[in-house]
Amino acid sequence: MLCHFQTHIQSSKIFCIQEDLRQISFADFWQDVYQQANLMQGLDAKQYALWENNSYEFLVLFFAALLGNKQLVLVPNRVKDLELELAEQGIYFLTRQQISEHSHDCVNNITPPQLQFDDHFLQTGHVYFYTSGSTGQPKKIPRTLRQLLNEVQGLDQSFDLDKACIAIATVSHQHIYGLLFKLLLPLASGRSFYSPQLAFPEDVVAAQQRLSVLKQYNYVISSPALLKRWTKDVVLQECQYVYSSGGKLESGVRPYLNRPIVEVLGSSETGGIAHRQQDDALWTPFANVQIQVTEQEELGVKTNHAFTEDWIFTGDRAKSVDATNSKSVFQLLGRLDRIVKLEEKRLSLDAIEQKILSLHDVVECHALLLEKEHRQILACVTVLTESAQQVLVQGGKACFVAQLKQQLIDKLESIAIPRQWRFLSQLPRNSQSKLNKQMMQALFQPQFSPVVLQHQQNTDNAKFQLEFSPELECFKGHFPDYSIYPGVGQISFIQQFAKQIWSDLAWCNGYEQLKFQDLIKPFAIVELTLVRKQHKVHFEMRSAEQLLASGRLLFALQNVQNALEVKATGAEHV
Template sequence: MSCHFQTHIFSSHVLSIRDDLSGIAFREFWQDVGQQSLAIAQLQAEQYALWENDSHEFLVLFFAALLANKQVLIAPHRVKALEEELAQQGIHFLSRQSESLLENGTFELQHLDLNEQFLQQAQVYFYTSGSTGQPKKIPRTLRQLLNEVQGLDQSFDLLQDSIAIATVSHQHIYGLLFKLLLPLASGRSFYIPQLAFPEDVVAVQQKLKHLQCKNYVISSPALLKRWTRDVVLQDCQSVYSSGGKLESGIRPHLNRPVVEVLGSSETGGIAHRQQDDALWTPFANVNIRMAEHEELAVQTNHAFTEDWILTGDRVSVRDATCLKTLFQLSGRLDRLIKLEEKRLSLDAIEHKILTLDEIAECHVLVTQKDHRQILACVAVLTASAQHVLMQQNKAQFVAKLKQQLTEQLETIAIPRQWRFLSQLPRNSQSKLNKQMMQSLFQPLLTPVVLSQTYTEESAQYLLEFPPELACFKGHFPNLPIYAGVGQIGFIQHFAKQLWTALDWCNGYEQLKFQDLIKPYAVVQLKLQRQLHKVHFELYTQDKTLASGRLLFMLQQQTDTV
């Protein structure tokens, strides 16, 4: 089967499927792309940022901009700070152009030629996740992206009628490749809406039964961890997981194979496996070797360079077949540190901490205290340990953990500072938010964002309120609560982060504070914007804690095109 963007331009087969199961054919898609490319070609700038919540609309603008000879920067989100940063570089966010302004008439589909010269010249930039520091821009050509799609198609035996269903964003390279570009190049279909919960996936699969097609699910370790055996996948060929390590013991909860995918923004996809402790199998177009210090090196025709790329992963290799070198990962090289002249492995320390009965998950990091580097730990407790912590002094609880660790770790390797959360915080791409975890050991002014999703005019946050939050101090000594004025403060902060046009809050409407927020509370925050008004609701599963509307002054909106 041919796997190339050019192959299916005139096809009447459905490419994208809306929520109501109506479809958009390949030829309709490409006609729309061509028409938009004529309009975008009239824009002056050479580079544009792209962030669209709708997967189909994103794909139209993605190809239209490239055909218009524009460079495309795939934004990881669209928040005020990023808009301002890009605007300073003369980069604005792209939106659908009005075709009524076109002077060149209608685009002729037979003139669309996605030839090799176009593929080599079409330039796309991806942001790394930024989970370990300042995000970097990674360049890729459309030819390199097509090479990766072709490698996926060769590595996985997907049925021709399989429909892609995703719980991950197309704004990340993993979602873009698996959900959008693979169907586009191979003649398959994708379901447009991004799904949020396991139950949503199964509900969509039930709805898609009317089309009498198989499907495959593109997901993340964070969501698959929440899967239960009573959520049964239907007509599903396989489930894909990427964006972080899939914890052992999750696969038995799903009734279909789970393919774990290893990769990065720099290298693209590297390898895959279907069992927790299995060796990794490189993709069809990927070569690997062990470099100096047992570091995994990758060479592939879909990375931003054809040279060998060092990944920072420690590896042991095994020639299991004459065709492919299989390998095993054994931790990150950048997690080997020197502390007071002592060489320590943060991975090894985490492994020892996880042997404690009280600890379900943890992340160990290096932080600064009194101009010295010290070890710190963010931990998720078991339910019983969480109950014990709530009943006693935190210092006593931590002292007990440290005492247990003296039997397994030398003193310098035992974390000195501890924070406890209900889950490790993750960014919008489901990767560990290491910047957020670092901030837990600085003066803490806003609740911890465990996860977040957002569209153009709405956002949903999962927040946790550690006892170390500054707002708990003084309200009140024996019964700390998060004051209403503090709630308004962080809601303003999140709203202004999201929406560039909001300046300062100058009023409120229908404010209601209906219940208390106490230390360790886990709360949902929903924001909905209507011009200068932002409606908010803070709630848990069984009750609303606060709600109302904030009124903002609007500043001069950064120009978008």
Template sequence: MDSQKASAAVMTIPMSQWLSAQRADDHLVAWSESREWRQNEFRRDVLSLITKLHALPSLRWAVCLEDNYAFAVTLLALLYSRKTPVLPGHFRQAVLAEKRDEFDALITDLPLELDCPTLTYPGETATFLSPLPEWPCNASLILFTSGSTGKPQKIIKPVASLERESQWLAALWGEDLDGAYFAATVAPHHMYGLTFAFMLPLSLGVPFCARSIEYHEQLQTLALARSIVLTSSPAFLTRLDPSLATAKLRQIFSAGGPLTRDAAVLAKSTCDCVPVEIYGTTETGVIAHRLPDAPWTLFDDIHFSHRADGSLTLVSPLIPQAGGIILSDEVEILPDQRQFNLLGRKDRVVKIAEQRISLNEIEQRLCGLVFVSEAFTLTLEKQGRVCVAAVLVLSAAGEEQRRELGHNPFIGQLRQTLRTWLSPVSIPRYWRIVPAIPVNQQGKRAAAELQEMFL
């Protein structure tokens, strides 16, 4: 079936109706390899948590849950309680402690200890369940950008925008997804996972897997018993094992970074399915889609606009800025104005000591050295001063040189070499050597983990 055709007859249900009688009590909401959750239990669990939340004054709740069913229950309960879900995007305690001013309380299924009121999920079921409150018409939640190109930025996301995204996705792929089971390698705590692994299945009324998929073998086991739609990333798809028997999937969505041709071919051979790539950002929501090797196609109601100063902006009903926003990627618009090619990210420029510093240039200079195979740079604020920090993966020559010289003289040599091209404030002040640059479930640089290296 052509995954790019429109199927507008497929309707989505708004979040305010997910617990309504439109869905039968035995409707399957979620499942894991060991159990299932039906609509009556889903409704009861949300009501039970609402009862607990009503007794607590905290308004902004950080949601740190590994279980995807628990995430669905919690998000609905917080919104019904007129409290704000805050999705930090990670569960690292040290970095969460630094963000304490962004939330008042925490709900988690992990052993996190922060200096704020904390609810442990699932906890005891409330003995008295109050009726379902009225749905808040202006419900919203808070996410953060990945921070892969700088400090993570807080984004307030209206539920209405999330629902509109689901309508667009259903119009394109709804018929293909009918009767499927959703599974994901990405978490719903980021924009992509929130849209495809949480909003879309619940809006369509199809079940989702309560556990995130970590290994190809898990996916293969699930696909033997169910027709699976996989929400994934290039980081996972490149690790598929061609020696395993084909796991026939209904659909694969991929986002978080460019999907190479080899990874697309591997997915087709191991999963009998060509991935659909999704392009978007936390700020904009979904922007475009494509099949491998094809140009990107904008979703309906989104368009590019040329400003008087020559800059290009993206205008979308999913973003609040009426004049649109400037993308962090360079794009080449094709003649029909609906398709485009991505040309790569714009330089990450920061200002330090009144100087404009390109983090991309620092990384390029580092990777141009024989001793370095991979580099990532970020900014830190230490004792009121902003400076550059670098995380390096060394080449074999670099490892040998560091052993011979010792760590500090080796770093000194790198710093001295960089002076040939960079200003003093551009040269990294803090350094970490790692076996590999960490990436998150979305396949992007794990900004929180990288930042934590310097705490």
């Protein structure tokens, strides 16, 4: 079936389904887009950043900006540092334009038939995907609307989804995976999407039960991080497929779900590459993707939906296998950039990790190289079993690490045994379930704030999943035989997180209703919730169902602070 964004412009079919089951048709969506596009044509800047938590509002702004001859930068978050970085480039965040009385009549004259998705528009509509930087310095990846449409067509040709399937997502539309599967595929193929982004397996099933009145199938767009928390008593309903992308799906997860899981391989640079439905199965390229494997075993990809029409070499090691359908399938063998040279010795970080994982006390690990005083050191971030965590806390880190190294002597040569170790209950990942490698590098610097395992934010609230690793500076000496994380340290990192999220918060000048109800110990996993109301930020920290701490922080606002500085400067001149 040929997909096209223009096909359903005047359709009365359901496109967006809100949480309260209110429905928005394709025709109403496009009318909303046209009104906003007309207003955006009058904006001065050529390029804007887009971050909008609501999926429907996001898609309206997305197409309105492109129709208004603007270029878009899709960012993975809206933290203060990124906002300042973009502002230095003259890129500001796009918001819905308000319709004034003067422009109301003019805006209403715009009708859907005036829009034509011709080749010129598809080729000139530029979107930049701002990578999360999990594997290095963040960068902008350009894609045209034509390339995105090509990718949507490739997805639709690769899967036999029901024509009336509803997209349900636990991943963000800000990233290319969520944007394609949740929003653009339904938009181009006449399907619909459920607007809320869901957080837990139980939320997915609750949404399916709510949507059952429509008597339509659905498909779920999810991630390895959420799927590994699935249990057999959470039963999917009217679901055709579950999609997973952003990282490797752990083996053994599939039996916990009652529907097929399709793993999707891809990147911001290449777009979607291939898919598979079994843990150890070979990868099948998407319908519009060609692959090759070089003599150095590097996977190359060529497709009409990437930012370039040339071959892109991914850095993945692969082995090509000729399939009976004349289209090559392939096996992944790890990353080429994980072959490192240490003291003139070539080492595979993947192989080192496999040996460490063979130890009884280790659940998960990530090996990496550190730069220390002009020399490289092998290090490892390790997830231990619960019993091993207790041994570490009771017996001390030095003794525990010595035992680990002793167990590795028969498995690895001396140079391949990590010198430095950090221990967590789970490896930190970004919102797309990719390993947060910058965070793991930072673990080997003096650490005062807990490790951010997961992070979600809306306009006025944010949620963090934090781990208090035993190496945190605030644990040292507080107390020697019974480590706890002090309240003053908690207030410090909460302030830091709040100012990172909301750029207009200047400094904290007071507190209200501070309560510390329970202790935070090493390896604690804590949920931190921040809710902002004007200059006040309310916080709660919980571990499971136990409330650990709560209160409100009072901030000075940046615009007020600037006004005071200007006033003070004026007084000095007088």
